[in-house]
Amino acid sequence: MDPRLGIGDLAARCGVATHVLRHWEDVGLLSPAARVSGRRRYDESHVARVVMIQRGKAAGMSLEQLGRMFDASGVAERRAVLAEQHAKLDERIRAAQESKRLVDHALSCEAPDFVECPHFQRLVAELSVSSRTG
Numbered sequence: 486m487d488p489r490l491g492i493g494d495l496a497a498r499c500g501v502a503t504h505v506l507r508h509w510e511d512v513g514l515l516s517p518a519a520r521v522s523g524r525r526r527y528d529e530s531h532v533a534r535v536v537m538i539q540r541g542k543a544a545g546m547s548l549e550q551l552g553r554m555f556d557a558s559g560v561a562e563r564r565a566v567l568a569e570q571h572a573k574l575d576e577r578i579r580a581a582q583e584s585k586r587l588v589d590h591a592l593s594c595e596a597p598d599f600v601e602c603p604h605f606q607r608l609v610a611e612l613s614v615s616s617r618t619g
Contacts, residue, residue, distance in 0.1 A: 489518060489526035499535045506535070512548055514538055514555065545577065546570055583612050 496503045509515040510525075515534060517525035534555075541551045550566060557563035587608060596602040 489521075489528050490531070492517075492525045492527070495527045495531060495535065498532060499539065501535065501539065509535075509538060509548070512552065514548060514552055541570075544570060544574055583615070587612070
């Protein structure tokens with residue numbers, strides 16, 4: 486029995502459709518370890534690569550950025566791609582935390598209209614200043 490995975494097995498294991506794996510192949514992000522009787526066969530390294538593609542996409546990376554990361558000619562080039570994404574993630578996290586502060590207040594506010602609440606208005610003013618300066 487072949488220990489390698491077929492495309493359907495890889496798709497099921499990673500929770501992705503087979504047509505997505507084929508697309509990632511077409512754009513050069515994924516290639517089968519082998520073809521047996523014309524069928525794609527994948528190994529554990531492909532599982533790791535698919536997970537990295539999924540997590541990269543979830544973090545906002547484009548397929549082109551992921552390709553640059555995978556195809557980097559060395560550690561410095563790969564780190565440059567990842568450092569760029571790291572900075573973008575930090576900004577997304579900061580923005581999400583600011584949004585969460587507003588939602589937290591709206592959830593706990595006793596005012597009939599939380600938008601009219603002085604504390605909420607201070608938060609909005611604070612966040613609008615930080616978004617202009619940050």
